[in-house]
Amino acid sequence: MAKLVLMHRADSIYEDVPDVRYDFPKTYLKAAREAVGDWAIYYEPVKAGPRGYFAVARIQEIIPKPGVQDRFIALIEPGSYLRFDVEVPRLLQGRPLEAALRHADGTPKSGGAQQLAMRRLPDEDFARIVNIGLPQNLERIEAARYNPDAYEVAEDAAIFERPVIERLTxxxxxxxxxxxxxxxxxxxxxxxxxxxxxxxxxxxxxxxxxxxxxxxxxxxxxxxxxxxxxxxxxxxxxxxxxxxxxxxxxxxxxxxxxxxxxxxxxxxxxxxxxxxxxxxxxxxxxxxxxxxxxxxxxxxxxxxxx
Known part of the structure; x- marks a missing residue:
């Protein structure tokens, strides 16, 4: 299995419904098949809007797109799609969050991988992006949102470090x-x-x-x-x-x-x-x-x- 980044734009010619299906050409079939049963992060490209990385979902199955040659559909596992609480920027302190998109000195690469509509994502990069988009302590943040005293009472308690996948499920x-x-x-x-x-x-x-x-x-x-x-x-x-x-x-x-x-x-x-x-x-x-x-x-x- 392998995790992916899925490029998505609302005005795309592809018939994506992020929480249901991801429409893609045959070029990416090998990578998509490797990701079945694993997780993908949705990414909005610069020309489509400001959101950057904005959601996560698990790929359930890959099927041919009915009636369209050399197009395929990645079916999203029901109940797995989740919007990030905080949209994750493309760059953090000037450095891409994906290792494949940065040079050894941390500066962004141009062209190449960042133009791919579907790209493989190492586990470390996946965890880093999810941890920014869906904070470990989101439940505490919400509980204390309108009741600061609730946060103060729990301040001394250590935050439970829940693994990323466990948190997503x-x-x-x-x-x-x-x-x-x-x-x-x-x-x-x-x-x-x-x-x-x-x-x-x-x-x-x-x-x-x-x-x-x-x-x-x-x-x-x-x-x-x-x-x-x-x-x-x-x-x-x-x-x-x-x-x-x-x-x-x-x-x-x-x-x-x-x-x-x-x-x-x-x-x-x-x-x-x-x-x-x-x-x-x-x-x-x-x-x-x-x-x-x-x-x-x-x-x-x-x-x-x-």
Whole structure:
């Protein structure tokens, strides 16, 4: 097995969906096959935007692209994709993070390897990039974000040095990373009510909901998330509300009283979306929710509105 860097740009001619598939030409087939079962880091080239290294995922399988000669698809293992909490710059103190992209004195090389859409990545470089993008102590950072006292109490406790791969597969850690990126993308505003509420300590009263649950092969991509208030998160997970293809909010009217709709949902029934279109809910995720969750609620527990 071998780890990779995958170059990705939103305006590419290749049909990439970062948390689902990576489309590439035959030139890179050997390297891609070597990476099956291992991890890859996504990289945005200079001409495409400022993000640098921005996400990580595990390659599950390589298949020919249907109907296209000499093109292949790297299928991403469901649930493995994760955005970095901090986008990692291409250069750190003027030195490339990848050994293959720098001279012996640390200065950047020009041309060659840095132009490759897919390139092998040594374990040491992989760990270094992930450790910058997804800090070891991310859970502590989030816990202390709106409660500095929580950090002070834990200050004397040593940070648990969790290996990189263990961290990438740890559900509590991934939940924190997902929550931070989804809430940030929506400006800490509920996508359905439009409200941006904070408690007395400044903590946002908005949660991060998976559109397609991880248990049903959903990803931790922001495009599989919605920022929702607690009540609306409960309603969404139980299929009382959903989102149409045109981003109109759907309501199970025979189960949700009109006064609840009037109080909790935007009057125009339109979703509040992130500024960055790359972070909008993916149509396939919304379709899955409509077909598998919406309208299927069975009243086995009390409604949150009494």
């Amino acid at each position: 740890n559900r509590p850690y991934r939940d924190v990373a997902f929550r931070r990126k989804v809430r940030e993308a929506y400006g800490y505003r509920c996508a359905i009510s439009g409200l941006q509420l904070r408690n007395g300590g400044g903590r946002p009263e908005v949660q991060a909901a998976h559109i397609r649950p991880v248990a049903h092969k959903g990803s931790d991509s922001v495009s599989n998330g919605l920022a929702l208030s607690g009540t609306l998160h409960w309603m969404f997970d139980r299929g009382l509300i959903s989102v149409a293809e045109d981003q109109t909010i759907l309501v199970s009217r025979n189960k949700v009283p009109g006064e609840v709709v009037d109080r909790l949902i935007m009057p125009d029934l339109k979703l509040c979306l992130p500024q960055d279109k790359r972070e909008w809910p993916h149509p396939e995720n919304l379709r899955w929710h409509r077909e598998n969750v919406f309208g299927q609620f069975i009243a086995a527990e009390p409604m949150p509105w009494g």
